Amino acid sequence: MALNDLRIRTKDGEVLGTRDSLFEKSQVVQEAKKVSDQEGCISLNKITSNILRRIIIWAEKCEDASYDLDNNNMEAWKDQFLDVDNETLFQIISAADDLHQKELVNRAITKVARGISDKSAPEIAKYFNLRSKNVHL
Structure with a gap:
């Protein structure tokens, strides 16, 4: 199979x-393939190129044994991969869910859960950047 046999146009046009x-397991991708444009690109209008690039890196590294990382190094790489700001983390979760990257979704959600464990309601609201008259920050 060709290295770039799937061309994806992102929210920002890249x-x-x-x-x-x-x-191949992503329903979003499979549905988008039914209506590809004249250039053979599918459109994923909810995902930016920055986030899609990250998910492609994740998917390739996790699938490709040629990276030859032992299990400990791979686990460290996966943890480091998610060392991003909260906004990026939430975008990764949403996009990875659409693209059927279950392990990435699970790891990212676990990171969020760890980030809010043992926090008060105002601290959780701040973590999620929520503003409410019911939650005093």
């Missing part, structure tokens, strides 16, 4: 190429 096999 076209990224990747292997179709990485996202």
Whole structure:
């Protein structure tokens, strides 16, 4: 299969190429393929190129044994991969869910859960950048 047999146009108009096999379980991708444009691109209008690039890196690294990382190094890489600001983390969760990247979704949600464990309601509201007259920060 070709290295870039899937071309995806992102929310910000950038076209990224990747292997179709990485996202074959994604209903969003499969539906988008039915209405690809004249250039053979599918459109994922909810995902920015920055976030899609990150998810492609994740999917390729997790699928490709040629990276030759032992289990401990791979676990460290996966943890470090999610060392991002909260906004980026939430965008990764949403996009990874659409793209059927279950392990990435689970790890990111676990990171969020750890981030709010043992926090008060105002601290949780701050973590999620929520403003409410019912929650005093």
